[in-house]
Amino acid sequence: MGALLMGGASARADGPSPRVAGAGADVTVNANEGLGTIPSTAYGLNSAVWDAQMNAPEVQDLLKAAGVGMLRYPGGSYGDIYHWQTNTAPGGYVAPGTDFDAFMGTVRKIGAQPILIANYGSGTPQEAADWVRYANVTKGYGAKYWEVGNELYGNGHYGSGWEQDDHPDTSPTAYADNVLQYVSAMKAVDPTVKVGAVLTMPGNWPDGVMAAGESADWNHAVIPLIAGKADFVIVHWYPSSPDAAHMLGTPSQLTGELAQLHDELDAAGAGDTPIALTEVNGGTAVDTQPNALFGADAYFTALQSGVFTVDWWDTHNGAQQISTAPDGATDYGDWGVLSSAGCVGSVCEPPLNTPFPPYYAIKMLSQLGRPGDSMVGSGSTDATVAVHAVHRANGDLSVLLINKDPSAARTVTLHYTGFTPDLSAPVTVSTYRDGAAAIDTATSAYSADRTLPPYSLTTVTLHAKAGTSSALSAPGAPKVTAAGDTTATVSWTPSTGGAVTRYEVYRQVGTTSELLADSTGTSATVHNLTPGTTFTWNVLARDAAGRLSAPSAPVTVRTGTPADSTCRVAYRTTAGWGNGFNAEVTVTNTGPAQITGWTLAFDFPGAGESVSGFWNAQVSQTGRQVVATPVDWNATLAAGGGNSASFGFTGANDGAAPPPTVFTLNGTVCATT
Structure with missing residues (x-):
């Protein structure tokens, strides 16, 4: 396993725990592999002004018990129609008792922070600045995080419109230019506020889509203009899944999609820009156990990828459509974490404010780690078992194990690198089982093996053996x-x-x-x-x-590519539609000798990328590697850049679709432009 052993002077792995007969998956935790610190804003949730229960004492108590650290307001697309001074949303419904001060009462009671959507669609920079003044100067709320609008790429510019946008120019460039006006106006009132701009999640619509006459999609138009000026960026993520089993596999896509977003920011010189995932929901079997498993997995996958808040959609939403989950549970189509007690026909939700399973997923996150704790590397040999790990500030190690199988238990054997458990100390085990109305917590004797119930979340917390931890702080x-x-x-x-x-x-x-x-x-x-x-x-x-x-x-x-190479490659995405794209590749021989017959090879960075069509070359794919060879008329590349060969292909993607970074021409690594 080739990692570090605490207490040793050389780089090697801790010995694995003894295997027992019948053990299933191996789970490895590497406490020497740091993935960042859990922010105080990590575990977030959306609140909405149409929700008459959003500030009810019972709801406040439930959110505090779940460890919710960030609340988003006034509610998704309502952010672009809501006027805070009058507590109105023309065209929408605003429930009594949901005004800004009432919301802040909930924020303060549960010990959270707000993230507020300044009205871009039907508001003005001045209205946003006035809200900052009221919140932070008049009332002293210290509201730090502010978004400029909600899903503005859904304003009809790309043909699909659900977001209010009254601006005469609805292009991404216009949005970015206007964001800078909001930033200027809001920071003139309170320079300490953090103002964020809306982006699209790579690999999801409208990533890669360009309107007529445009040469850049939303992200590539917005990012260069707001780089270094907006304090953070915002994305939403609703994976498209035909069933619960597929949904449970989608959190792994987040790693690549967020890495691609980091790369897009880095290309604009803003690679350190924080990212907020302010809406997420699995969207399948939404009130049932599979969405809870998805939620816990998605939260930590995003946080481990550098996101500073993950805000579930949402607190209450209302019954929509009745269906049956894979475990036989009734799904009401209600995307909230708490019951609204509504009915569809003769089928009614549980009593008002009864927690749905996704609520317990959020609550389980606090069993795994709290703000200030360190996320560390982990992995499982069984795709049915997801794992996340946290090295706590007090020295304990907590491991979250997610069994995605609806009908079978899983036995796992835990292995540790960079952490030596105290075998004589009791182990704390918290479990949220399928169909349960509470999280069970108990202590047990140490064992390397754990049996995970079907469709369950299990957190194991261990103490470190005395004398095995260094007093040195992390560099x-x-x-x-x-x-x-x-x-x-x-x-x-x-x-x-x-x-x-x-x-x-x-x-x-x-x-x-x-x-x-x-x-x-x-x-x-x-x-x-x-x-x-x-x-x-x-x-x-x-x-x-x-x-x-x-x-x-x-x-x-x-790392870059060699500037003094004898070949040069330009790669450009020319069109996209969320789950597919067109790309153009141009190959130039800058060396001293003519090339007759060439082979260009590259690897797709994203596991879900594939070639589905091509032109002006013969293109084949094996695994992630793509190989292109010429057609008759572009087989010769003159010396010294005398000519170039261009070809194109259509790609399909499931998740991230980052551009290739390394190209070899007849085995030589080329410079890229």
Whole structure:
């Protein structure tokens, strides 16, 4: 497994726990692989002004018990019709007792933070600035996070319109320009507020879509204009699934989709821009156990990918359509976490404010980790069992195990790297079972093996063995200070809490950690890297006893392609429609000799990308690798860039569809433009 053993001086893995007869999946937790710290805003939820129960004391108590740390207001698309001064939403319904001050009463009672949607669609920058003044100057609420509008890409510009937008120009460029006016007006009142701009989630409509006469889609038009000026960006995610089984597999798509979004921001010089996922819901069997399993998995997958808040849609929503979930439970088509007590025909929801399973999914997150705790690497050998892990601030380790099988239990064997459990200490186990009306919590003796009930969420919390943890703090603020095509330099701030013998830089590889370099100072240069590749690294400090500190925050390292290569490739996405795209590839021979007959090869970065058609070349695909060879009339590439060969293809994508980064022409790695 090739990772670190606490207390040892060399890079190797902890020995696996003994296997027992009949054990199923292996689950590995690598506490040396840091994925970031849980923010105070992590576990979020949407509130809506049409919901008469949103500020009811019973609801407040339930949200506080679930550990909700962020509440979004005034409710999705209502954000673009809602006027805070009058508590009205022309064309929509506003329930009594849902005004801004009443909402803030709930926020304060449950100990959360608000994230507020400034009205873009039918409002003005001045109206937003006045709201900031009222909230933070007049009332002293300290409302930090503000979105400029909701899903403005749904304003009809791409042919589908559900979002109010009264601006004469509904293009992404106009939206970005207007966002800057909102930022200026709102920060003039309170410079400390954080103002966010709306983007589309890569791999989801309208990603890649361009209106007539445009050369860039929503993200590629908006990002360059708001880069460094908006404080964060906002995306929503509703995976399209034909059934619950497919839905339960979709959280894995988030990793690639959010990585692609980070890359798009980085290309505009804004790679450190925070991302908020302010709406998410599985959208299938929404009131039942599979959506709870999806929710817990999606929350942590997004948080581990650097999102600072995940806000479930939503608190109450109302019964819509009756169906039956795979476990036989009744689904009311109500996307809320609490019952509205409505009926469809003769079928009625449970009593008002009865929690649906997704509520317990959010509550289970607090059993796994709280703000300030560190998310760490984990993995499972069984696709039916998802796993997430948290190294708590008090030294404990918590592991969330999600059994996605509706009918069969799963036995897992837990293995640990960078953490030594106290085998004599009791283990705390919290379980939310299919059909349960509460989370069960109990203690048990240590065992490496755990049996997971069907369709369940289980959190196991273990204590560390005394003397196995270093007193050193994690190295701070790692950043890339230089990067080429095969080298990169990373620097960090020193650890505290004791004497450091050396710092070690590790690359995350699955659930193992690959030692790349060590240093007695606060920087290190790593050589022999793969060109055109993105890596995730951690820095750890080793103390005089040979023990490793906690890992630093993850740092993303991107290498370029060789500028002095004898070939050059330009790759351009020319059209998209969410689950498919067209691309154009141009190949140029910049070397001293003519090439007659060529082979261009590249790998798709996204696991869900594939070629479905092509022109002006012969294109084939094996796994992720794509190989293109010429047709008769473009087989010759003149020396010194005398001519170029261009071809195109149609791609399909399920999830992320990032562009390829490394191209080889007859085996030579090319420069990319």
